[in-house]
Amino acid sequence: xxxxxxxxxxxxxxxxxxxxxxxxxxxxxxxxxxxxxxxxxxxxxxxxxxxxxxxxxxxxxxxxxxxxxxxxxxxxxxxxxxxxxxxxxxxxxxxxxxxxxxxxxxxxxxxxxxxxxxxxxxxxxxxxxxxxxxxxxxxxxxxxxxxxxxxxxxxxxxxxxxxxxxxxxxxxxxxxxxxxxxxxxxxxxxxxxxxxxxxxxxxxxxxxxxxxxxxxxxxxxxxxxxxxxxxxxxxxxxxxxxxxxxxxxxxxxxxxxxxxxxxxxxxxxxxxxxxxxxxxxxxxxxxxxxxxxxxxxxxxxxxxxxxxxxxxxxxxxxxxxxxxxxxxxxxxxxxxxxxxxxxxxxxxxxxxxxxxxxxxxxxxxxxxxxxxxxxxxxxxxxxxxxxxxxxxxxxxxxxxxxxxxxxxx
Amino acid sequence: xxxxxxxxxxxxxxxxxxxxxxxxxxxxxxxxxxxxxxxxxxxxxxxxxxxxxxxxxxxxxxxxxxxxxxxxxxxxxxxxxxxxxxxxxxxxxxxxxxxxxxxxxxxxxxxxxxxxxxxxxxxxxxxxxxxxxxxxxxxxxxxxxxxxxxxxxxxxxxxxxxxxxxxxxxxxxxxxxxxxxxxxxxxxxxxxxxxxxxxxxxxxxxxxxxxxxxxxxxxxxxxxxxxxxxxxxxxxxxxxxxxxxxxxxxxxxxxxxxxxxxxxxxxxxxxxxxxxxxxxxxxxxxxxxxxxxxxxxxxxxxxxxxxxxxxxxxxxxxxxxxxxxxxxxxxxxxxxxxxxxxxxxxxxxxxxxxxxxxxx
Numbered sequence: 001x002x003x004x005x006x007x008x009x010x011x012x013x014x015x016x017x018x019x020x021x022x023x024x025x026x027x028x029x030x031x032x033x034x035x036x037x038x039x040x041x042x043x044x045x046x047x048x049x050x051x052x053x054x055x056x057x058x059x060x061x062x063x064x065x066x067x068x069x070x071x072x073x074x075x076x077x078x079x080x081x082x083x084x085x086x087x088x089x090x091x092x093x094x095x096x097x098x099x100x101x102x103x104x105x106x107x108x109x110x111x112x113x114x115x116x117x118x119x120x121x122x123x124x125x126x127x128x129x130x131x132x133x134x135x136x137x138x139x140x141x142x143x144x145x146x147x148x149x150x151x152x153x154x155x156x157x158x159x160x161x162x163x164x165x166x167x168x169x170x171x172x173x174x175x176x177x178x179x180x181x182x183x184x185x186x187x188x189x190x191x192x193x194x195x196x197x198x199x200x201x202x203x204x205x206x207x208x209x210x211x212x213x214x215x216x217x218x219x220x221x222x223x224x225x226x227x228x229x230x231x232x233x234x235x236x237x238x239x240x241x242x243x244x245x246x247x248x249x250x251x252x253x254x255x256x257x258x259x260x261x262x263x264x265x266x267x268x269x270x271x272x273x274x275x276x277x278x279x280x281x282x283x284x285x286x287x288x289x290x291x292x293x294x295x296x297x298x299x300x301x302x303x304x305x306x307x308x309x310x311x312x313x314x315x316x317x318x319x320x321x322x323x324x325x326x327x328x329x330x331x332x333x334x335x336x337x338x339x340x341x342x343x344x345x346x347x348x349x350x351x352x353x354x355x356x357x358x359x360x361x362x363x364x365x366x367x368x369x370x371x372x373x374x375x376x377x378x379x380x381x382x383x384x385x386x387x388x389x390x391x392x393x394x395x396x397x398x399x400x401x402x403x404x405x406x407x408x409x
Numbered sequence: 410x411x412x413x414x415x416x417x418x419x420x421x422x423x424x425x426x427x428x429x430x431x432x433x434x435x436x437x438x439x440x441x442x443x444x445x446x447x448x449x450x451x452x453x454x455x456x457x458x459x460x461x462x463x464x465x466x467x468x469x470x471x472x473x474x475x476x477x478x479x480x481x482x483x484x485x486x487x488x489x490x491x492x493x494x495x496x497x498x499x500x501x502x503x504x505x506x507x508x509x510x511x512x513x514x515x516x517x518x519x520x521x522x523x524x525x526x527x528x529x530x531x532x533x534x535x536x537x538x539x540x541x542x543x544x545x546x547x548x549x550x551x552x553x554x555x556x557x558x559x560x561x562x563x564x565x566x567x568x569x570x571x572x573x574x575x576x577x578x579x580x581x582x583x584x585x586x587x588x589x590x591x592x593x594x595x596x597x598x599x600x601x602x603x604x605x606x607x608x609x610x611x612x613x614x615x616x617x618x619x620x621x622x623x624x625x626x627x628x629x630x631x632x633x634x635x636x637x638x639x640x641x642x643x644x645x646x647x648x649x650x651x652x653x654x655x656x657x658x659x660x661x662x663x664x665x666x667x668x669x670x671x672x673x674x675x676x677x678x679x680x681x682x683x684x685x686x687x688x689x690x691x692x693x694x695x696x697x698x699x700x701x702x703x704x705x706x707x708x709x710x711x712x713x714x715x716x717x718x719x720x721x722x723x724x725x726x727x728x729x730x731x732x733x734x735x736x737x738x739x740x741x742x743x744x745x746x747x748x749x750x751x752x753x754x755x756x757x758x759x760x761x762x763x764x765x766x767x768x769x
Contacts, residue, residue, distance in 0.1 A: 268764065277765075280758070287708075287757035290764070294705050298683035319679045374665070380675055381668035385648045388663040 008068065010075050017079040020052050028083040039123060039165040041086040046120030056094075056118045063102070064115030070308045077304075089162055093117050093124030097170050099243045100187075104228040104236040109189060113168065125166035127157040127190065127214060128237060132405020134159075135375045137172070138181045138234060139394075139404040142216060144173035144188065149223040151175075151188065153196075153216040159369075163199045163212035166192050172237050175230055177400040184399055185233035188225045195219070206361040244370055263331035264290040267338065270352050276338050285334050292327045296320060315384045318376050325367040332359035417477050423450060424485040430735050433595060437488045442588075442597045443558050448489055448521055457495045458519025461503075465515035471693040472627070476634035476685065483638030486738055488595040490524050490555035496631040497554065497624060498525025501563045504623045505574055505612030514561065514576075526559035528552075528601055530621055530628070531751065535566035535603060537573055544568075544610055546575060546603040554749070556599030557586045564601070564608070565617050572617030575608035582606060593745035595738060626703040628750050630692050633685035633706035636714040636746055640681055643714075643721035643739045644674045650725055661724075670720050677713035684709045701763050708756035711747035718743035 008016075021028070027045045049055045050064070057073045059065020066072075087094070098117050101109055116122040133140035142155025153173055163169065169190050176184030192199070196219035201209035228236040267286055268277070276282045299320040306314070335356030336343040343360075346353035367373055381387040394402055427447055428436075436444045451457065460475040461467025468474075475496070482491050499518055502511050502525075517523035528550035529535055535548030546566050556562065562577045562584075577584060583604035591598050612620060648671055651662030661667045688706035691699040718740040722729035729736040747753065 277761075283761045284754060284757050287760045290760055291705050291709055291757070294701075295680045295684055295709060298687050299680065302683050314679075315675065316679055316683075319676050322676055323680065374669070377669040377672035378665065380672040381662070385644075385662075385671055385675060387648065387651055387668050387671060388660045390663055390665070391659065 008072070010071055013068070013072050014075045014079055017054065017076050020049075020054055021079060021083055024048050024052075025083070028085060038086065039089045039162075042089045043120040043123070045086050046090055046118075050119040059098075059102075059114070059118065063110055064118045070310075074304060074308055087120075089165065090117075090120055090123060092126055092161055093122070093166075096126055096240050096243045097124040097168075100170060100236055100240045101227065103239050104187070105189075106224065106227075108224060109227065113189070122167045123162065123165055125160050125163045125169040125192070126240060127160055127163075127169045127171040128240075129159045130156060130405070131158050135372055136404075137237070138185065139399075139402065140172060140174060140185070141404060142171075142173045143177075144171075144175050144186060144221070146175075147220070151221040151223070151225070153188070153190070153219040153221060155216050157214040157216075158202065158211075160199075160212045160214050161210055163192060163214050164201060168192060169214075170227065170240065172233050174399065175233075178398050179231075180396055181394060181399045181402060182234045184231055185237070186230050187227040187233040187236040188221050189227060190219070190221060190225065194221075204361075204365065206358055206365075241371075263327065264293050266355070267331060267334055270335065270338050270356075274338060274352075282334075282338065285337070289327070289331050289334055292323065292330060296323050296327055299323060315380055318371075318380055318384075321370065322373055322376055325363070325373065328359065328366045329363040332356060332363045336360055413474065413477050416474055417481060419454065420456070420478055420481040421484070423454065424481055424487060428485050428487055430486075430738075433486050433488055433738075437595045441558055442488060444489065451489065451491070452521030455519070456491065457521050458499070458515070459495060461495075461499050461515050461519045465511055466519040467499075467515065468519075472630060472689040473686075473693055475631060476689040479631050479634040480638035480641075480685075483635030483742075484642045486595045486639070486735075486742060488597075490526070490558065492596075492628075492631060492635065493527065493555040493559070494518060494523075494525050497527040497530070497628055498561075498563060500627045501525075501527050501574060501620065501624050502611070504620050504627075505616070507612040510576065510609070510611050523561055524555065524559045525561045525563060526553050526556040526599075527563045527565075527624070528556060529565035530625060533565045533567050533572055533617070535564055537566040537568040537575060537608065539568070542607070544575060544608045545605045546577060546608045547605060548603055550601045550603070551598075552589070552749075553586075553599045553601050555597055556601050557588045557597060562601060563611065564603070565621055566608075568614050570615030572621065573614045574611040574617050574620050576611050577603065577606055577608045581608070591745065593741045595742060596745065622700075625750060626688075626699050627692055629703040629707040629756075630685070630688035630699075632746055632750060633681070633688055633703075633710035636710040636743070637678065637681050637685045639739055639742055639746075640674070640678045640710075640714040640717040643717045643736070643743075644671070644678050646736065647671055647674060647717075647721045647724040667724060670724060674717045674720050677716060681706075681710040681713035701760065704756045704760045704763065707750065708753045708760075711743075711756075712753055715740075715743040715747050 027048055046055060053066060056065030057068045057076055058070055061067040094117060098114060101113060113122060117124060128137050130140045130142060142153065142157065144151045144153045155173065169192055171188045171190045172185055173188060174184055175186040196217045198215040198217065200213045202211045202213050203209050204211065264286065267289055271277045271282060271286060299316050303316050303320060339353055339356060342350065343353055343357060382389055427450055436442065455468045456478055458467030459470050459478055460472060463469035479491065499515065502514055514523060514525070518525055534550055535546050538545050546564060548566065550564060560579050562579065564575050564577055565572055566575055583606040585602045587600045589598045589600055648662065651667050651671060652660055654661050662671065684706040688702040691702040722736045722740060725734065725736055728734055
């Protein structure tokens with residue numbers, strides 16, 4: 001197959017994508033994000049995509065990308081719409097870690113990792129949050145201390161999606177506790193199989209385990225593991241988090257969530273089968289879900305159109321993130337109320353009850369991961385509306401004098 | 410700058426200079442609730458006929474441009490009959506298919522010389538009888554937007570053939586108009602009573618349900634744009650106040666309780682904007698999805714504006730509860746707008762019916 005170029009016509013490209021999907025339909029299909037099977041499915045799909053010159057459409061060609069335009073990316077997205085693309089386990093790497101390396105990484109880091117990430121040969125995770133540093137992630141306490149040319153890391157991370165199947169991670173650690181919190185952080189590339197790295201799955205309220213705790217005990221990192229500059233890790237982390245928000249927003253409010261994920265259609269189907277469609281109150285609530293879902297689609301379209309036109313996305317990314325979490329909870333509540341007592345106790349073959357109880361239990365997570373509504377509203381209020389910040393007690397204070405989390409740092 | 414940006418800048422420029430709050434209040438308090446001078450300036454910019462085809466003397470623009478104008482009008486609480494004449498009146502004539510009425514009325518409408526009000530859009534309360542000397546209308550039509558000042562009334566009435574659109578001259582015998590007390594001080598409504606009033610059939614007898622439904626979709630899209638303009642304005646007012654009002658030694662906007670309230674307004678305004686834009690675009694594209702897009706905009710933009718207008722008063726505290734402060738004018742406008750073309754509950758029920766209809 002010919003190497004693509006930015007000159008490739010959208011129509012020609014579209015036909016190429018359509019043919020590729022038709023020929024690789026066996027690689028598509030649904031799978032949960034939490035199992036190793038899902039990772040293997042993702043790797044196989046991504047490798048085939050890479051070999052078909054369809055991975056990393058807008059990435060530079062020198063790192064294995066295709067150097068195409070966002071118009072090509074949108075055409076790809078439209079052609080992919082009918083398929084369930086099983087790449088969720090790769091999204092943190094491709095959507096957040098890779099853009100960070102592209103922007104802040106050394107040439108050697110980019111050469112070593114980017115093409116392998118793009119082919120699904122390397123799966124990545126992001127190691128920022130800690131038990132004592134959630135919303136205030138710059139208050140993290142994991143230490144990286146120089147040891148000659150190397151660094152030695154000690155500490156604990158938490159809420160690390162996919163750590164148990166990842167090959168590498170982007171680690172944010174404190175390298176200088178004697179300066180204010182944002183000024184003493186450094187970002188590192190860490191091999192998740194390095195000695196001293198211990199990964200423990202964290203069981204969520206859904207019963208599933210998509211997240212992990214990661215412990216670092218005297219983990220040695222080479223000097224060339226630093227991403228960007230020493231003590232300038234916050235800037236690199238901001239790059240990662242901005243990409244997170246764009247990818248959450250453009251994806252329709254949830255990582256990997258398919259557009260028009262069909263909450264309304266699914267709820268209306270339950271109502272129809274279980275006889276709720278005659279109830280005027282339930283009809284009102286169903287229609288509210290319909291409206292919220294439609295608004296989220298429209299917001300996501302607007303974000304993608306902005307990206308395509310080269311405009312900096314406005315507040316719609318944060319709005320979509322909030323709206324997505326709200327829709328998830330709202331839909332789950334309607335789902336459970338439609339089931340009535342059947343949503344509190346059911347036989348194992350009741351797929352409706354399984355789906356909507358899982359949705360209900362998962363909904364609080366949507367409102368926490370990637371920035372809580374409380375933090376998002378601070379950002380909207382301060383950065384978009386220009387409202388003054390709260391008086392800060394932690395600015396200009398050396399980190400070691402701050403109270404962080406449940407104890408003293 | 411796009412053409413829409415240019416249009417927005419010119420309309421905003423005109424309204425900021427010619428229709429500031431004091432002028433809006435003056436016009437709203439005047440006996441007629443109308444100002445010929447300001448109306449003339451709007452006409453000079455071609456606004457009454459902005460969405461009227463060029464063959465009828467209009468600007469031939471689409472709803473995207475009409476939406477820009479109405480957003481600015483909503484922002485300024487412009488108390489002039491744009492929604493009634495430029496949207497309801499023009500669209501009812503255009504959608505009726507009555508080329509004769511269009512050729513007679515639309516050029517005058519576009520020139521600002523014919524103010525048109527539409528009655529009975531939601532529920533026909535009039536009956537029409539075909540007599541030897543033409544149609545005669547009887548009944549009471551409530552809530553006719555700008556009905557008291559209109560030169561021509563378009564009325565949906567029930568004939569033997571079914572719902573039908575008629576035109577009644579303001580000077581027609583048997584016609585009387587009473588201004589109603591209105592929640593919204595900046596938009597007049599009238600009760601129109603018809604007693605054997607002669608009327609002209611517009612379009613085809615019995616075609617009124619189709620015309621009314623099509624006008625309603627466009628009215629909802631247009632109203633959504635107006636609501637976005639009003640909601641954006643109250644958000645700006647609240648933010649400005651929160652930045653400059655100090656209590657406890659801090660700008661009140663630095664307190665999360667206030668900041669988050671403002672952020673909630675922003676979230677609603679951003680969503681209302683995409684909903685309104687989608688409805689306006691659906692009109693221009695003529696997509697079959699228009700009724701859905703219009704009801705989504707109708708329910709969401711109405712609620713967003715009302716919640717924002719209420720939040721604005723709360724952010725302002727006591728001063729926001731005074732007659733002198735403009736916050737209540739928006740609060741009144743917001744609730745009234747939410748009810749004019751159907752309540753949020755009705756829009757949601759309509760969405761369910763549309764969904765059921767689409768499933769056959």
